Amino acid sequence: MRFFIFVLFLISFVTYSAQAQTDTLSENREFLVRDGLPNFFQKLQKGGPVSIAYFGGSITEAGNGWREQSLKWFQQQYPKTNLTHINAAIGGTGSDLGVFRLQQQVLVHKPDLIFVEFAVNDGSQQPARIHKAMEGIVRQIWRQNRRTDICFVYTLNASMAPSLLAHRMPNSVRAMEEIANHYGIPSVHMGLEVIRLDRQGKLVWGGKKEEFPDKIVFSPDKTHPYSDTGHRLYTEALSRAMQQIKTAGRPGSHPVPKPFVSDNWEDAQMISVQSLTRQGDWQELTPTNDTVARQLRNRFSYLIKSNQPGASIQFKFRGTMAGIYDVIGPGCGQYAVTIDDKTGTLYPRFDSYATYYRSHYFFLPTLDEGTHTITLTVSPELLDKAAILKNRNQTITDPHRYSENAGYASQLLIIGKLEK
Template sequence: MKLKIISSLVLLAGMVTLLSTTLKAQTDTLDNLQEFNARKGLPNFFAKVKSGKAVSIAYLGGSITAAQGGWREQSLKWFQDQYPQAEIKHINAGVGGTGSDLGVFRVKNDVINFHPDLVFVEFAVNDGGLAPERIYQTMEGIVRQVWRADAKTDICFVYTLSGNMVPTLQAGKLWPSMLAMEHVALFYDIPSVKFGPEVISLIKDNRLIFQGKPEENLGKIVFSVDNVHPLAQTGHKIYTEVLTRSLKLIQNNTETFKHKLGKPYVADNWEEAQMISVKALTKTGDWQELTDADTVAKTFRSKFPCLIKSDNGGAAIKVRFKGRMAGIYDIMGPGSGQYSVVSDGGAPQLYTRFDKYGTYYHSNYFCLPMMPQGEHEVEFRVSTRPQDKMAILRKGNGIIGDLAKYNENSCYAGWLLLLGKLKN
């Protein structure tokens, strides 16, 4: 009996070693600068567009995707030029300064509800600081939501880059966010396009500098001014050229099929992520639902059909839900204050809604720490606690301007972010 137990333990150890080696080999295989991984391609989209039928393309990402005149609009024009017989529309689902951890909540409202035939997902830069485990959860959540809604919708991951990533790519390795996304792409046979190899090649040939002023670098390709956002005529053009030459390799693959959702890559993925309008939530205290007479509300109306605001200390949004996490998708800017959040009757936790970019209003979001799966009660209360806005602004480089605009300390809210389901 003792010999059998020892033999079993040796066999188990061997299996663990083999599994570990296999996983490491997979990681090593994915960690490369291969420009394009076709995998199962985009056959449903290409079959439809080549037949002359109307199609729509969704672009889900951050500011690099949202940029006017950038790779989104340039690639759309390429599609329209390639397939003039088809009516091709697009959905701009890019939101600056946000990653897949907001995208997974946004994807139903901003993408799925428009019934796209193809979805490009771009979060490599804004996910640059996220742990791989979180990226597995969010990116897989996006994929599973899209295919749960329509199994014939094709998806393509694209990996943009910022200046801090260049040394890693020059060493022949992927930035960790890209590598994490590649694991999800491989698991679901999703094609992926890496924009970095072409940029690195141009740098190596001394033809491109990543950051600079075009007027000071005549004869060179200046990729960006700020080390992140590509210039339309250079960086974005490179992105578009890489993407379109990759797409040409798979445009003749038109054997349609339905994407299958089997066992997930990570069991705790965020497939259940959703956004719920604050209009539907229980509110106490003095909250104002903003109309387009308010310049902030008018500016962000496309993102926030309902936007509420309060500077009344103690005013609260109360949420009862069954799930794992809650948060708020809101507005930050000169007149923003702080939320004091109480979860399950615990001690209040402050969430400041003012940052070094507070010289102007911009959409933002915050989520509470992950909770045990179950029933929870959360109150998002408007705090009256003061904050030193000037000290915060000194960390940035914006133009402060009129000091009076910083006197207000209001909380905005547009959407509840929820991993779970509301309870009455």
């Protein structure tokens, strides 16, 4: 009987311990050291040169935000070190695009440390998809250089607050923690101090600062922090974590265990559409000949556009997944996409936010392993743009800006290999 009770206790303890490994951050721990960032800190102490890549969404992209503030903190801590950084953040994008753009926009610069921030933008994604993308990011980094250090950082918005106030991690953070734990990657939840202040009634999530003179106002929109409040809290949390993490681990090559999920996206790649077969009238856009290309010049090194219904892009590849990195905006229409000559599915490139042009992307359904032929055709079927904008109480004040129904394209996103 005693033995039976002991076995039950042991099972319960192991179960609790496994849960605690991935749920510790919800218990008011800002960070988990795990295997640390030993190569990065060794180079800092030796004076460099050292390069940090900041890889994420709009919260990381923001000027005078936690990215620039934390870089300044590192520079103050290590004033003799030649320290540079890479801003590899793109607003409105998650880890699913990140894993495809990682090589071209991050790894080509050979950073010593990569901060990965996608928790907010992955908030609506299923854990299985987050596992595939985040693990793909980790394995791509260490496939190129196993001495590159990685740190997952988690930001937050108001919609995540109820879970955190109840001492639970948001789903996206939990999924990322499972990958971090599997690979020994340190992680920092930069927003737990925000939650503590919220719980104490000292903070409001959104609004104008002058409207709440006795409170800390986190952000204007409950997501994108003010530099001197939300971003400052993020930076302070990160600096606290770095002070502890800097002594952890031994410099050297990171071990790469067996994959957490066998179908992760380690083989994701981004290929310019310049190499693809085109039919119809397509215009190559440059910052000198087009306002959209000029506006998005930091996003796209190559961009094409067609306003001709029936104009198409076609490619053949062997693999399981494909998508396009493109543009959404006032003059965009929709693509009709056929896969292996099956009836085309429409992919609108206009939404309720399309009062301006922004980079965007979409993926086709996961395919069976094999060779597939994909055709993207500029659809003649018009969208009711006024009705779409009305969903956000927007109106069309300049009909000419919305008159085109064009398709833009920059990069092909695939897991697989192009075939002729």
